[in-house]
Every structure is written in structure tokens, then in C-alpha cells.
Amino acid sequence: MIEVDNIHKSFGESHVLKGISSNFEKGKTNLIIGQSGSGKTVFLKCLLGLFAPDEGTISYNGKIYSELSASEQRDLRQEMGMVFQGSALFDSMTVQGNVMFPLDMFTKQSKSEMQDRVDFVLKRVNLVDAHNKFPSEISGGMQKRVAIARAIVMKPKYLFCDEPNSGLDPKTAILIDNLIHEITKEYDITTVINTHDMNSVMEIGEKIIFLKNGLKEWEGSNKEIFKTENEAVTDFVYSSELFKKVRQMYIEERN
Amino acid sequence: MSYIASIGSYFIMIKEVFKKPTKWSIMKTLILKEIDELVYGSMGIIIFISFFIGGVVAIQTALNITNPLIPRNLIGFATRQSVILEFAPTFTSIIMAGKVGSYITSSIGTMRVTEQIDALEIMGVNSLNYLVFPKIVAMLLYPFVIAIAMYVGIFGGWTAGVFGGFSSSADFVEGLQLDFIPFHVTYSFIKSIVFALIIATIPSFHGFYMKGGALEVGKASTTAFVWTSVVIIIVNYILTQLLLG
Numbered sequence: 028m029i030e031v032d033n034i035h036k037s038f039g040e041s042h043v044l045k046g047i048s049s050n051f052e053k054g055k056t057n058l059i060i061g062q063s064g065s066g067k068t069v070f071l072k073c074l075l076g077l078f079a080p081d082e083g084t085i086s087y088n089g090k091i092y093s094e095l096s097a098s099e100q101r102d103l104r105q106e107m108g109m110v111f112q113g114s115a116l117f118d119s120m121t122v123q124g125n126v127m128f129p130l131d132m133f134t135k136q137s138k139s140e141m142q143d144r145v146d147f148v149l150k151r152v153n154l155v156d157a158h159n160k161f162p163s164e165i166s167g168g169m170q171k172r173v174a175i176a177r178a179i180v181m182k183p184k185y186l187f188c189d190e191p192n193s194g195l196d197p198k199t200a201i202l203i204d205n206l207i208h209e210i211t212k213e214y215d216i217t218t219v220i221n222t223h224d225m226n227s228v229m230e231i232g233e234k235i236i237f238l239k240n241g242l243k244e245w246e247g248s249n250k251e252i253f254k255t256e257n258e259a260v261t262d263f264v265y266s267s268e269l270f271k272k273v274r275q276m277y278i279e280e281r282n
Numbered sequence: 283m284s285y286i287a288s289i290g291s292y293f294i295m296i297k298e299v300f301k302k303p304t305k306w307s308i309m310k311t312l313i314l315k316e317i318d319e320l321v322y323g324s325m326g327i328i329i330f331i332s333f334f335i336g337g338v339v340a341i342q343t344a345l346n347i348t349n350p351l352i353p354r355n356l357i358g359f360a361t362r363q364s365v366i367l368e369f370a371p372t373f374t375s376i377i378m379a380g381k382v383g384s385y386i387t388s389s390i391g392t393m394r395v396t397e398q399i400d401a402l403e404i405m406g407v408n409s410l411n412y413l414v415f416p417k418i419v420a421m422l423l424y425p426f427v428i429a430i431a432m433y434v435g436i437f438g439g440w441t442a443g444v445f446g447g448f449s450s451s452a453d454f455v456e457g458l459q460l461d462f463i464p465f466h467v468t469y470s471f472i473k474s475i476v477f478a479l480i481i482a483t484i485p486s487f488h489g490f491y492m493k494g495g496a497l498e499v500g501k502a503s504t505t506a507f508v509w510t511s512v513v514i515i516i517v518n519y520i521l522t523q524l525l526l527g
Contacts (some may be wrong), residue, residue: 075404101302104406115397129405132305187404 028053029074029185029217034083036069043069045241046083053184054215056208056231058222061238062263068189070238071221075187076104087185105133108178108216110188110207114170116162116177122149123158126176133181148176152206168199172206179210186211188220192227200224204231225270228252237263253277292487299415299483302408309416316420320382320482321427327381328374332365332431335373336438339364344448357449358457361439363466370431371470372518375477378424379510383485386417387506390489391499399490410490417482424478425471432470469525476521477514484510 029051036044043066051057061067072078074085076092084091087103095103109115116125123145130141149155152172162170171191178186188207192200204224208231211218220227228235232249237260245260252264253274265271303309343360390413393399402409436458443449449457488506492498 077400077403101406104404107404109401109404111397111401113396115401117398117401118392118396132308132405132407 028088029219030084030086030089031074032084032086034070034073034080034085036066036073036078036080043241044073044080047238047241047243048083049236049243049246051217051219052234053217054212055218055233056211057217057219057234057236058228058232059219059236059238060222060228060263061244063223065238066241067221067238071187071189071219074219075107075109076100105129105181106184108181108183108186110171110174110178110186110191112190112193114162114167114174116170116173118162121159121161122154122165122173125162125173126180129177129181144180145176148180149173151179151210152176168195168203171195171199171203175203175206175210179214182214184216186216186218188218188222190222190224191220192222192224197226201226201230207231225264225267228264291491292483295410295414295487295490296483298408298410299418300411302411304407304412304415308412312412312416313419316416317423319385320417320420321423324378324381324427325430327377328427328431329434331377332370332374332435333438333441335369336361336365336435336440337442339369339435340439340443340454341446341448344443344446353457354449354453355457355460357443358439358454359460360457361443361454362436362458362462365435365439366432366466366470370428370435371473371477372514374428374431375474375481375514376511378477378481379485379514380507382421383481383506383510384503386482386485387489387492387503388499390414390486391492391502394490394492395495395499413490414483414486417486418479421478421482422475424481425474428470428474432467469521472525473518473521476517480510480513480517484513 031047031049031051033046033048034044035042035046047070059067059070069078073080079093084093086092087106090099090103092100092103117128120128126145126148127141130136130144134141136144145158149158152175154169154172154176157165157169157173162173165173175191186207191207192203195203204227207218207220210216220231222228229249232252235245235247235249235252236243237245237257239259245255245257247255252260255261261274265274304312340357340361343357347354347356390399393413399409399413402412440451440454443454444451485503485506488502488509492502
């Protein structure tokens with residue numbers, strides 16, 4: 028579980044995060060949504076330990092990150108997996124090399140043990156024939172799956188995803204969403220996803236945080252987001268005519 | 283003020299490079315890869331340039347000896363001195379700042395742009411050690427490259443001098459051996475080691491701390507080349523004053 032308590036972050040004159048508090052529960056798919064410039068990426072980078080908050084604390088299973096020593100922070104980071112918006116696969120390595128990299132770097136496993144684990148996670152993300160291909164030789168959807176495989180290969184306790192389905196076609200985007208959701212349940216990990224994608228919100232958003240101008244404007248689940256009267260949330264989530272109609276139908280159905 | 287801040291950041295980067303080393307089995311592979319890319323991959327261009335530079339020095343010297351009292355062995359002497367003292371270590375380093383430096387900046391810069399460096403950091407890898415340290419170690423072989431550049435440069439001078447009809451082989455070889463000071467070779471190797479560190483680290487700095495996208499990677503490569511060349515020229519002056527002055 029990740030507990031965020033009143034975090035603030037500024038860059039020069041720009042006050043990006045203005046006191047956000049929330050909890051991200053284990054075994055749940057937690058989503059951070061909001062318009063561009065709302066502070067989502069900075070918030071996610073604070074959760075990852077890439078940015079240190081100016082004020083407030085972030086704790087991982089009760090351990091406050093800022094109070095940990097440098098080596099404890101590094102150990103904690105090894106419990107985190109991250110799927111980047113652009114996949115961030117290492118160009119110079121094959122798919123297998125990318126997935127094996129964390130194992131090779133941080134474990135004392137034998138080659139065959141590592142190979143077994145790589146085969147297992149690549150099979151789990153439905154990539155069985157791509158071991159020896161380079162990232163440039165595979166599609167965007169496959170790259171995302173490799174990134175997910177690399178993120179889970181060390182059996183992380185926390186999985187972070189930055190817009191995991193941006194740039195993908197709707198069908199592949201849903202496949203990626205479902206894969207992340209299944210993995211979250213299967214390995215009982217705390218997953219935090221930064222997204223713009225409303226399909227993701229509706230499909231896998233067990234807990235959703237809506238950020239606006241560096242503040243937490245709303246918090247709830249994908250069920251509750253249909254009912255919310257918060258204007259900022261409804262303006263953002265139901266900005267398209269299609270979603271407005273879906274919401275209307277949902278409300279009428281419930282009444 | 284920003285220059286001072288950049289110089290400070292550069293030295294902080296150097297300190298970070300030597301912190302929290304990467305697992306040796308991985309580092310070994312990275313070092314071998316960098317030796318292949320940075321050193322072995324540059325041999326062709328260095329041999330080519332050194333040969334012709336040596337040749338041009340020999341021809342220029344020969345064409346400027348108009349006084350019959352000046353012995354013809356001066357061609358070999360001047361070629362040796364020019365190549366060993368300046369052309370091999372300094373001129374080659376400027377070429378390497380362009381070839382190797384732009385490769386280092388663009389490869390690290392692209393990793394920055396595509397979030398590969400963030401990926402390393404999140405995994406708990408000291409990305410500076412992982413990316414820059416193997417380049418520094420690989421570039422420690424740079425004096426061997428310079429030694430080859432010296433040899434090929436002098437050979438180029440001999441070829442141009444003898445086959446161009448400017449000098450006999452015996453005169454040229456006599457000039458090569460005339461008043462030879464072994465410390466000049468040591469001086470040249472000291473310079474080349476310092477230049478190697480500059481070529482490995484300044485482009486890395488520009489790549490690692492760059493911000494922006496693909497266009498900025500190109501700009502960072504150009505800036506890295508300019509600054510690497512400027513620093514090489516300044517350090518060359520300082521080392522020459524200290525070691526030979």
C-alpha cells in the first residue's frame with residue numbers, strides 16, 4: 028500500500044503539486060487522471076522517487092521514503108516496476124535482453140533460472156516468438172507488452188504505468204489495460220496508472236484520483252464516476268458526446 | 283553564471299560516475315562494447331587522417347627548405363616532431379571529439395529523450411556509472427590509438443618524402459633519429475590520456491543532462507563537440523606549458 032500525505036512540489040515559481048493526500052491499495056488498479064498540466068506526471072515521478080516532494084511524505088507499506096537511507100531507497104526501487112509512455116526499452120538489447128536486464132543486474136540467479144523467468148513473463152504477456160527481436164523490429168503494442176514483462180520480471184510490489192496505452196489502437200489499448208489489471212490481481216501488487224484514456228477509467232479504474240491544477244479534485248471508483256456531480260470531473264471524463272450519452276444511459280438505467 | 287553552474291554540475295557528475303558501481307559481469311561486457319565502438323571503431327579514420335597529415339607535413343617542410351645549407355634530414359626531423367608533439371595527440375583528439383564525442387552525446391541523449399535513463403534510475407541502477415564509466419575505461423586505451431597515429435603519421439611523412447622525391451629514405455630516417463627526446467613521447471601520451479578523459483566525459487555530460495526532443499539531441503551533439511574541442515585546446519596549452527615550458 029502507498030500512502031501519500033499532503034505532498035507539495037514546486038519548480039521555481041511554479042507550484043505544481045499543492046498538497047495531495049491519498050492511499051493506493053494493494054491488489055487494486057489505481058488511476059490518476061487529469062488534464063495536461065494538472066500535475067499527473069510530477070505526482071507519478073514523486074511516487075517513483077524520481078522527484079523529492081518539497082513537503083509531505085510518501086510511504087510504502089509504512090516506510091516513509093524520505094526517511095530511508097540511500098541504499099534502502101535503492102532496495103525499495105527494486106520492488107517497483109515501471110511501464111513508460113514510450114516503453115523505454117533499451118534499443119541496444121533484444122526483447123529477451125531487456126526483460127533479463129533487471130535479473131542480471133540485481134539477482135544472483137543462474138543463466139538457466141533467468142531464462143526460465145524471462146520465458147515465463149514473456150509468455151504471460153503473450154509474447155512467445157519475440158525473444159531475439161530488437162525493440163525497433165516490433166510493434167508499439169508488443170513494445171508495451173515487453174515493457175510490462177520487464178516491469179514484472181522482478182516480482183515487484185508496486186507497478187507504475189505512465190499512459191500505458193497512448194499511441195495504441197483501441198483494441199490493443201484494451202488488451203494492455205486488461206493485462207495490467209490481470210497482473211495486478213494475479214500478483215497482488217499495488218498498481219498506479221497515469222492515464223488520459225477514458226476506456227481505461229471505465230474498464231479498470233478501481234480507484235481513480237482526479238487532479239486539477241495540482242490539487243486532488245475528486246477520488247472514487249469507476250462505478251462512482253458515473254454518479255459524480257463534480258463538474259470538473261464530469262467536464263473532463265464526459266467531454267465527448269459518446270461518453271455523455273453513455274453516462275445518461277447509465278443514470279436512466281439506474282433510475 | 284550558467285557556465286559556472288555547468289562546470290559545477292560536470293564535476294558532480296564525475297563524482298557520481300564512480301559511486302555505486304554496476305555489477306562487474308555486466309560492466310565487463312559494457313567496457314568491451316565501448317572499446318569496440320569508441321576505440322576500435324575509430325582506428326580506420328585515425329589511420330587515414332594520420333597518414334595524410336604526416337605526408338602533408340613532410341611535403342610542406344620540404345617545400346619550405348629553400349636554403350641549400352639546411353640538411354634534407356630536417357624533413358624527417360620536422361615530421362617526427364610535428365606528428366609526435368601535436369598532430370597525433372591534439373589533432374587526432376579534435377577529430378575524435380567530433381566522431382566519438384557526437385556518438386556519445388547522441389546515444390546518451392537519445393536514451394534521455396526516450397526515458398531509458400529514467401528506466402535505469404527507477405530500477406535502482408546508477409545510470410551515470412552504467413553509461414559513462416565504461417566509456418572512460420574504454421578511452422584509457424586511447425594512448426595506444428595515439429601511438430598508432432604517430433607511427434602511421436611518420437610513415438605517411440616517409441612515403442610522401444621519399445616517393446615524392448623530396449628526400450632520400452636514409453636522410454628521412456636520419457632526421458627521425460636526430461636529437462630524439464623520449465620525454466616528448468611521454469608528454470604526448472600524458473596529453474592523450476587527459477584528452478581521452480575529456481572526450482569521454484564532456485559529451486556524456488551534454489547527453490546526460492540534455493532536455494527536449496530529437497532536435498535538442500542534435501544541438502547537444504554540436505555543443506558537446508564545440509566544448510570538447512575548446513577544452514582540449516585550452517588543456518593542451520596548459521599541459522604544454524607545464525610539461526615542456
